[in-house]
Amino acid sequence: MYVHIGEGKVLKKSQIVAVFDLDFSSVSVHTRNFLNKAQREKRVIALGYNLPKTFILTRDNLVYLSPLSIGLIK
Secondary structure, eight states, rough: OOOEEEEEEEEGGGEEEEEEEEHHTTTTTHHHHHHHHHHHTTEEEESSOOOOEEEEETTTTOOEEESGGGHHHH
């Protein structure tokens, strides 16, 4: 099964480790540190130009920033 994560991008469901809401999860210093490190290591892929609402962690250790909210990802 495939999951649409925004801006025409789809991932295999088996590749997705977790989906996080940025508003709630970025409150934690640990999450902010994780995202900063991923960005420094060029593992962050921004989907589109809109403000991201969600980040998706994949098995290949990539982080996708999605403009879709968790409620819209199916």
